[in-house]
Amino acid sequence: MNRPGVALVQYLTEMAEEVHPVDLGERVRAGSRRVRRRRRVALVATVAAAVALASGVGWAGRPSPNGLSDRPAAPAPATIPAGLYYLDTTVDSARVLLLDGAGQAREVKKVIAPECGVTLSPDRRQVAWVEVDVRIGTSGPLMVAHAGQKDARKVLDDVRCTGGDNPVWLPDSARLLIARSSAAQRRLVEASSGAVSDTPFAAVRDYVCWSPNGQYVAYRENSQVVVARAGDGTVVHRIVFGDESVSVRGVSDDGGRAVTSAGPSVIRYGAPQLDYGSHQVDTVTGEDVPLPAEIAPAEEADAQVQPAPGNHVLVRIPGSPAAALYLLDAAGRILDRRAEPETLKQAALIGQ
Amino acid sequence: MGSAEDEFDSFVRTRTHALLRSAYLLTGDQQLAEDLVQSALTRTHLAWRRLDDIGNAEAYARRTMYHLQVSWWRRRKVAEVLPGHVPDRPGAGDHAGSVSVRLALRAALLQLSAKQRAVLVLRFFEDRTESEVADLLGVTIGTVKSHTVRALSRMRTIAPELAPDLLDADSRKGALS
Numbered sequence: 001m002n003r004p005g006v007a008l009v010q011y012l013t014e015m016a017e018e019v020h021p022v023d024l025g026e027r028v029r030a031g032s033r034r035v036r037r038r039r040r041v042a043l044v045a046t047v048a049a050a051v052a053l054a055s056g057v058g059w060a061g062r063p064s065p066n067g068l069s070d071r072p073a074a075p076a077p078a079t080i081p082a083g084l085y086y087l088d089t090t091v092d093s094a095r096v097l098l099l100d101g102a103g104q105a106r107e108v109k110k111v112i113a114p115e116c117g118v119t120l121s122p123d124r125r126q127v128a129w130v131e132v133d134v135r136i137g138t139s140g141p142l143m144v145a146h147a148g149q150k151d152a153r154k155v156l157d158d159v160r161c162t163g164g165d166n167p168v169w170l171p172d173s174a175r176l177l178i179a180r181s182s183a184a185q186r187r188l189v190e191a192s193s194g195a196v197s198d199t200p201f202a203a204v205r206d207y208v209c210w211s212p213n214g215q216y217v218a219y220r221e222n223s224q225v226v227v228a229r230a231g232d233g234t235v236v237h238r239i240v241f242g243d244e245s246v247s248v249r250g251v252s253d254d255g256g257r258a259v260t261s262a263g264p265s266v267i268r269y270g271a272p273q274l275d276y277g278s279h280q281v282d283t284v285t286g287e288d289v290p291l292p293a294e295i296a297p298a299e300e301a302d303a304q305v306q307p308a309p310g311n312h313v314l315v316r317i318p319g320s321p322a323a324a325l326y327l328l329d330a331a332g333r334i335l336d337r338r339a340e341p342e343t344l345k346q347a348a349l350i351g352q
Numbered sequence: 353m354g355s356a357e358d359e360f361d362s363f364v365r366t367r368t369h370a371l372l373r374s375a376y377l378l379t380g381d382q383q384l385a386e387d388l389v390q391s392a393l394t395r396t397h398l399a400w401r402r403l404d405d406i407g408n409a410e411a412y413a414r415r416t417m418y419h420l421q422v423s424w425w426r427r428r429k430v431a432e433v434l435p436g437h438v439p440d441r442p443g444a445g446d447h448a449g450s451v452s453v454r455l456a457l458r459a460a461l462l463q464l465s466a467k468q469r470a471v472l473v474l475r476f477f478e479d480r481t482e483s484e485v486a487d488l489l490g491v492t493i494g495t496v497k498s499h500t501v502r503a504l505s506r507m508r509t510i511a512p513e514l515a516p517d518l519l520d521a522d523s524r525k526g527a528l529s
Contacts, residue, residue, distance in 0.1 A: 011457045012377060012477040019376035024390050025364045031394035091463070298490065299419045346465060
């Protein structure tokens with residue numbers, strides 16, 4: 001409808017008046033207390049590093065009951081991988097894009113809406129998502145498609161997609177961790193057959209993430225960051241983080257560092273399962289692990305940090321004028337850096 | 353309670369709604385707006401004793417809010433998904449035509465990128481100059497100009513019925529700088 005002469009500013013003012021007044025005082029003070037507690041980081045229950053290390057040596061290389069932690073160790077590359085995968089979402093679709101070593105991005109899979117929680121398998125061969133319009137529902141059929149192919153198949157009905165309990169690929173790229181509206185416990189589902197099985201992480205309803213080598217799993221339990229063995233769920237590190245709004249988004253190959261979000265873990269409207277956070281914490285000492293000053297953005301939340309093979313981390317600074325991607329070693333040294341095409345600034349980095 | 357805490361409480365009581373109004377335009381959703389303002393105020397509280405002048409507290413909170421909005425919501429679908437309900441509290445002097453245009457405006461706003469939306473809200477709702485917007489968002493004036501032009505252009509495409517008002521905005525854009 002045309003109403004010439006009525007300025008944009010007037011409509012904005014009217015729209016702003018729709019917001020209801022609220023008293024945020026108590027919520028702000030509670031949030032402030034949580035952050036202060038987190039900064040003090042009380043270490044309450046850490047299994048001794050030596051014990052964890054010793055047990056790690058004990059089971060490294062041994063076939064695990066469910067095949068999660070028996071990947072052979074491989075030398076970690078000291079360069080950013082040539083191929084990086086991004087997710088570009090619009091109203092109508094979600095596109096998985098591959099950025100090649102020449103700096104060219106091409107589409108490897110397009111998922112037409114409704115879709116929620118689009119996630120790429122660790123071997124980069126399959127894409128999974130929940131077919132649900134998140135404006136009207138929180139669960140729907142779990143769909144899987146091969147990258148580069150148009151057809152998708154339904155794997156399982158009634159799979160939830162609300163952020164922290166979105167489907168997550170296991171390191172074997174054969175199964176996904178899922179939650180269902182009709183069940184209190186999380187289960188594993190075979191992508192090829194739809195067969196459902198148990199998992200040691202059945203009770204975790206928040207983000208669950210595997211280390212790049214598949215040996216460790218990390219998640220938040222109340223206000224604690226927990227690192228457990230992927231094979232049997234045995235907890236090896238547990239630190240009080242003091243902020244229940246933070247979720248765990250990654251864990252290093254040795255389980256010694258967790259990547260957490262800088263903001264609330266509640267993700268509305270079906271945002272994709274994000275494989276990065278903004279903050280690193282030492283899961284043995286509870287100390288924060290800062291980014292090198294050279295690349296740290298003014299606002300911590302502007303950094304996108306995700307674990308990379310070999311206890312490395314890949315750091316993305318989308319607003320960085322010089323380079324957007326940095327590979328760091330465990331000591332925080334910059335091993336490699338790369339610029340990112342402008343066209344991918346609004347896309348999410350979902351795979352290395 | 354110390355005087356600093358009293359001052360902060362007073363600041364929260366008196367300025368929350370003003371921050372919420374901007375946050376609502378940025379997010380298009382009451383709950384998201386509350387989350388955004390709460391987070392910005394939490395950071396302001398943590399920095400309260402470091403602020404040179406309490407009079408700058410609102411500027412600090414707003415700057416934090418805009419940065420948080422651009423970074424937190426960057427990957428979320430808030431930009432592409434409309435809220436599930438239409439607010440039932442009409443503005444002053446509202447009528448069917450006005451409501452229709454406001455709905456179109458809301459839909460168009462929420463399809464912009466977070467930074468484009470932030471630039472429009474700062475320019476046309478908070479009445480900031482390009483220089484002030486550039487300073488607040490930590491970008492160049494050229495970036496502010498390009499975001500403004502692209503945002504208005506995209507809104508015209510998304511909601512052609514807004515075109516006359518956006519033309520009006522174009523001329524205002526020049527006057528504000």
